[in-house]
């Protein structure tokens with residue numbers, strides 16, 4: 230397997246291949262860029278088809294974290310880790326502790342956090358063998374309630390802020406009253422976002438593969454439930470992808486009626502070129518790693534030890550200005566929002582004295 234010639238290798242600073250025979254741990258830790266600070270990013274536990282698929286994922290995801298933190302104006306670099314295996318059958322405390330020891334050996338160049346396949350409880354076990362893990366503390370939320378290290382409420386709030394920015398730019402209005410929003414995926418982020426949208430007066434079309442959350446959204450939020458395919462064709466103002474990546478493809482764009490795409494999912498575009506298609510069709514796209522940065526902002530303050538809800542939310546509110554800058558520069562230069570976000574992120578990652 231070639232690494233330096235891999236199509237997703239982007240001058241990553243460090244790639245660690247980790248194994249522990251006794252516990253069955255097989256993991257890859259990638260540090261993409263630390264120009265702005267130590268690398269922070271989630272640990273994904275996933276049954277990759279092969280090692281190559283795991284490497285591809287960690288290379289892409291770690292670069293995405295560098296871009297996300299740079300756009301959120303955090304003093305953080307980008308990194309990510311993947312543990313190869315099935316989270317429900319291969320995960321065990323010894324494996325997580327062995328993973329923690331590998332993190333400890335990196336001396337804080339990379340700090341792990343929760344991601345798909347890992348939980349706050351897992352972060353607590355990893356913390357038994359290293360300090361270089363985040364998302365295990367209890368925090369006080371804006372309502373004064375104690376909650377776990379789960380970053381999804383902050384991610385959902387950031388998406389809500391981002392949707393308002395997109396509406397302001399695209400529809401020239403500051404309220405969401407009676408706007409129709411299609412939410413794809415009502416999980417930790419999507420359901421919370423749907424609740425915020427409902428409270429702001431938006432009308433909801435929702436889809437998920439979990440019938441229980443659909444029923445809850447119908448009863449609690451008056452949402453109109455649809456099949457995944459129906460939602461992609463339904464008349465709506467805003468499409469909010471909050472499930473898996475790859476929701477926006479040339480195929481889905483032939484049916485999509487929304488003029489705004491803004492949601493919490495990572496890797497929403499199936500390919501970078503799809504960002505150009507969105508631009509050509511006049512659809513305002515809020516680049517995923519900009520609008521869904523609320524969670525990393527939340528974790529950043531947790532690491533600093535200064536996690537006050539008002540301070541965290543004020544930082545998350547900055548997503549509005551960042552998106553406005555992207556939308557305005559995009560309009561002025563006739564460049565896709567997605568490409569422009571990448572350009573700004575690379576500018577911010579450059580060491581002082583060099584240019585992008």
Ligand code: NAD
Pocket residue numbers: 380381382384413414415416417418419436437438439442457471472473474493494495521522524
């Ligand atoms: P989650 O697993 O809690 O929720 C995902 C939801 O999508 C589930 O309800 C699931 O049933 C549903 N779903 C799965 N496949 C679907 C399909 N084909 N059609 C419709 N619904 C489907 O995950 P989450 O934490 O809410 O994260 C959602 C997305 O946001 C992911 O892409 C994640 O990477 C991204 N994200 C999450 C955070 C965070 O703080 N949790 C931060 C940044 C980005």
